[in-house]
Amino acid sequence: MQEALNDLESGEILSREQAALLRRIYGRELFSVHWELRLLLYGGILILTTGLGLLVAKHFASIGHLTLLATIALGCAACFAYCLRHGGGFSRDGLPTPDAAYDYVLLLGCLLLGTLQGYLELRYQLLAQYWNWWLLVSALTYLLCAHYFDNRLVLSLALSTLGAWLGVKTSLLGAGLWDGTLRDNALFFGALVVAAGAVQTRLGWKRHFLPVHLHLGVNVLLAALVAGVAPRATGPAYLAGLLLAGSGSALYALRERSFAFLLYAVLYGYLGITIFVFNRGHWSSEGGILYFLVSAASLLTALVALHRRFRSAE
Structure with a gap:
C-alpha cells in the first residue's frame, strides 16, 4: 500500500x-467514529424520552398538568421547527442529511409527540377504552414525517407502531399470544409491509426505504410462520409457508449481496424445523441433546462459511 x-x-x-x-x-x-456517534445519539434520545415518560408518570401531580403539557409540547414544536427550517422539503428521492443532528432531532420530536399523546390520554381519558387508536394516530403521523423529512429512523418507528396498534387491537378482542387471530394479523402485517416497500420501489417513490420495509416485514412474517408450526392441524402448512418465505429471503440475499436476509432465512428455518420435528416425534433426552449439538454446530459452520463467501464477493 x-x-x-x-x-x-x-x-x-x-x-x-x-x-x-x-x-x-x-x-x-x-x-471513523461515525457509527459510534450515531449509536450514542440514538441511545441518548431513547434514554431522554424514557426518562421523560417516567417523570410524567411519577410526578405529574406535583409538577402540574399544564406545566408538563406546555413543556412537552414546546419541546416537540422546537424539534419540528428545527427540521422544517433545516430540511430540504419533500422529494420522491433521497435527500442529503443537512447535519449530524437532524435525524435525531426529528426522532426526538416524534417520541415527544408520542409522550404528549400518552399524557393526554392518561390525564384526560380522551378515548377511554379506545386508547389503542392513539397508536394508529401516532403511526400515521410518524409515517407522514418519515416521508416528508426523508428519515428511515422515523419510518422504522412508524411501521413498528403500526404493528403495535394491530397487535394491541387484536389482544383487546381476547386473543392470546400468537394464537390464530394474532398470528394471522402478524402474517398480514408482515406481508403488507413487504408489499408496500416493493410497490414504492416499483413506482420510484423513496427507493432507499425498501430495506427498512424488508427487514421489519420479513422478520414479522417469518416469526408468525414459526409460531404456526407447533399446532398439529396447521403445522405442515405453516412449515411449507416458512420454507417458501425463507427461500425468498435467501434468494433476495444472494441477489442483493445482503447477508442479513440469508441469516433470517437460516435461523427462522432452523427454528421452525426444530419445533416441527420435536412436536411430532418421541425424543429421549440423549437424542434431543445430540440433535441440538449436531444441528447447532452444522448451522454455525454453514453460517461462518456463507459469511466468508459474502465477504469475499464484496
Missing part, C-alpha cells in the same frame, strides 16, 4: 497532502 501511494504521489496523481492523509488512514492514525 505504501509503495502504491508513493507511485501515485511521484506520478502527481495524488498531491502530497492527499498522500499524507491516506498514509495516516492506512496506518490507522485516523479512523
